[in-house]
Amino acid sequence: SYVLTQPPSVSVAPGQTARITCGGNNIGSKSVHWYQQKPGQAPVLVVYDDSDRPSGIPERFSGSNSGNTATLTISRVEAGDEADYYCQVWDSSSDHRVVFGGGTKLTVL
C-alpha cells in the first residue's frame, strides 16, 4: 500500500518560513492535499491539488509537489499557525484508498 512520510515535528520562529515535507513514491504524479488540525478541533483543508487554496485560507499557505516530495510552505509564520499538519492523497491504484501522512507538529518558537 502507498505510504506518505512526514517529519514528526518542525519548529520555526514567528515571521520566518516553515516548510513541511511529505514523501511518497513518485508523489509528484498524484494530487496532494494538506490539512491543519488544532487541538480538540476537526481538520481544516489549507491546500488542495498540490498548490490551490480554499477560500478563506491566507496566501501565506502554499504548496508544491515534484518527484518524491510534496511540500507545504507557510510564510511569515504566526503563533496561530501552531498545529498538526497532515498530507493526503487518493491512491486509486490500491483499492481506491485514501492515504494520510503521519502528521507534523508545527511549533512556533
Add this chain to the structure above:
Amino acid sequence: EVQLVESGGGLIQPGGSLRLSCAASGFTVSSNYMSWVRQAPGKGLEWVSVIYSGGSTYYADSVKGRFTISRDNSKNTLYLQMNSLRAEDTAVYYCARAMVRGKWPFDYWGQGTLVTVSS
C-alpha cells in the same frame, strides 16, 4: 451553509456493535464522495471508508469485513455500522465531504464523535 453533524458514539464493550450517523445539510450527500476518518487518542488521522456518489464503497484493511458505510438519501445522512469492535477501534470518528472538483480533497468535516471500546 454546509454542515456535518456526527452522532452515535459512546462506550461499547469489545465485540459489540455501534452505528454512527452523520447528518448533512447545505448539500446532497449522494452528490459527493463521503468518507469516515478516525483519530485514535494522541495519534494521527486514519482513513476508514468511502462511499462514492455512484454508491461504490471501499474500506481500510483494518476495518474491512467489520464496518459498513451507507447513506440514506431521503434523510441526507451518512452512516457507519461498526461490528466486532476492538480496543484499537477507539477513536474520534469524523465524517468528511470530498469536493466535487479537483482530486477530491475533504473540504468539510464534522466535529467528530468519540467511540471508546473497553470492558
